[in-house]
Amino acid sequence: MKKKSSMPTVADVARLAGVGAITVSRVVNGTSYVSAEKKKKIRAAINKLGYRPNQAARILKGQRARIIGLIVPDLADLFFGKCASAIEDFASARGYMTLIVASKRNQEFQENEVAMMIGQKVAGLIIVPSLE
Secondary structure, eight states, X not given: OOOOOSSOOHHHHHHHXXXXXXXXXXXXXXXXXXXXXXXXXXXXXXXXXXXXXXHHHHHHTTOOOSEEEEEESOTTSHHHHHHHHHHHHHHHHTTOEEEEEEOTTOHHHHHHHHHHHHHTTOSEEEEXXXXX
């Protein structure tokens, strides 16, 4: 007997909404037209089940993660902290997570962070270079 995962899947959402898994995928990814009625059913099922797309699985399939990378010189600096907060709010309202790191005003460290984020297949990358 197969053990049931504690995390809801696309199949679970599809079953509850009475649609196919591909239709759920289309709504989650915003890739194709889905009728307003089906979208409503799917969103209700997503909310009821607490479904969240698996970012690791997306990356394995070659898709971009819904993550925006942000590299700032120093998060303890009030200006950069406020900028990071505003960017995070903006991204979150559009369904993106923000991965925020500080380069510590070190060019080599910043280059390593850029390489790490590219390796994570972030959807976008914002770099505030240090002028020091």
